[in-house]
Amino acid sequence: LRELIELMRKGFVIQSVMPSSEASANTDPTVFHKRYLKQVRILGEGHFGKVTLYLYDPANDGKGEQVAVKSLKQENDKISDGWIKEIEILKSLYHSNIVKYKGCCTELGGQVVQLIMEYLPLGSLKDYLPKRNLPMSHCLMFAQQICQGMNYLHSKRYVHRDLAARNVLVENDSLVKIGDFGLTKYIPEGEIYYRVREDGDSPVFWYAIECLKESKFSFSSDVWSFGVTLYEILTRCDRRQSPPDKFFEMMKEAQGQMTVVILIKLLEQGLRLPCPKDSPHEVKILMERCWSADPSERPDFESLIKKFQILRQ
Numbered sequence: 001l002r003e004l005i006e007l008m009r010k011g012f013v014i015q016s017v018m019p020s021s022e023a024s025a026n027t028d029p030t031v032f033h034k035r036y037l038k039q040v041r042i043l044g045e046g047h048f049g050k051v052t053l054y055l056y057d058p059a060n061d062g063k064g065e066q067v068a069v070k071s072l073k074q075e076n077d078k079i080s081d082g083w084i085k086e087i088e089i090l091k092s093l094y095h096s097n098i099v100k101y102k103g104c105c106t107e108l109g110g111q112v113v114q115l116i117m118e119y120l121p122l123g124s125l126k127d128y129l130p131k132r133n134l135p136m137s138h139c140l141m142f143a144q145q146i147c148q149g150m151n152y153l154h155s156k157r158y159v160h161r162d163l164a165a166r167n168v169l170v171e172n173d174s175l176v177k178i179g180d181f182g183l184t185k186y187i188p189e190g191e192i193y194y195r196v197r198e199d200g201d202s203p204v205f206w207y208a209i210e211c212l213k214e215s216k217f218s219f220s221s222d223v224w225s226f227g228v229t230l231y232e233i234l235t236r237c238d239r240r241q242s243p244p245d246k247f248f249e250m251m252k253e254a255q256g257q258m259t260v261v262i263l264i265k266l267l268e269q270g271l272r273l274p275c276p277k278d279s280p281h282e283v284k285i286l287m288e289r290c291w292s293a294d295p296s297e298r299p300d301f302e303s304l305i306k307k308f309q310i311l312r313q
């Protein structure tokens, strides 16, 4: 069977061997059959999706492969355009710092219901960091890897729009990958931003000022979110110092108004998250530049990669 798959990959599909679509579905390595997926445990949940660890075990001998399976929370809803787009985007990305697409699991009617990805055993940075006392140099290595994944994503003209520690996954002690492309948008050549109106539940404490004020999402607004993610890494994802908690602390005096309105005022006054205690001065400067009110003053990921390279030496 493996040889046959290899032949198919190379384009040698032998018609007499592969007469029906059922046969090709059986050998396409990106087609996962629901009946062979054995649930192990729930890995995590966000606003829109639920991710579960399964053992994919067609031989039924308990030796199958572990895969992470993402499905939409409201299963009964009609499969949305957004869900199909998320799958298509992940399918088109190949980078060592981006979670790998493995395939799909379709319902009998043909609708894609589940997205199959590689399983990252250490979970998100939010699960991983609080349990360890990671030295600064290690934090900066993770930060650089995130920049590498983001630089690749931007080279394909995608804005992530939800970069945060909860969406960065940990493969092992020296490798992180970006995940969750649920809010990702394509920016056509010649344009600089994507304007979105989202109803509620947006990750506002990771948003750049122009996202909050004008719903303008650009490569530079991802850089702002990266600054917040860097802040999370440097606080080792300590819950008491989380971006929402810190901002709510700063917002205490101005109660009564809508959170976003107060947040905008605060940012317009130049207030920002505090730089975590043990950060080197250069890192503080870099983080603050990611939070420049003027998007054009923020660094891009390519220059961030170089900065981290120097800082880590």
Ligand code: ADP
Pocket: 043, 044, 045, 046, 047, 048, 049, 050, 051, 068, 070, 099, 117, 118, 119, 120, 121, 123, 124, 127, 166, 167, 169, 179, 180, 181, 182
């Ligand atoms: P949502 O769109 O609902 O936010 P995510 O894709 O961010 O969904 O996944 C939710 C959580 O599930 C993540 O924060 C992480 O903890 C866990 N998770 C997601 N993908 C994987 C994976 N491939 N391996 C291990 N854990 C994962």
Ligand code: MG
Pocket: 046, 047, 166, 167, 180
């Ligand atoms: Mg998420």
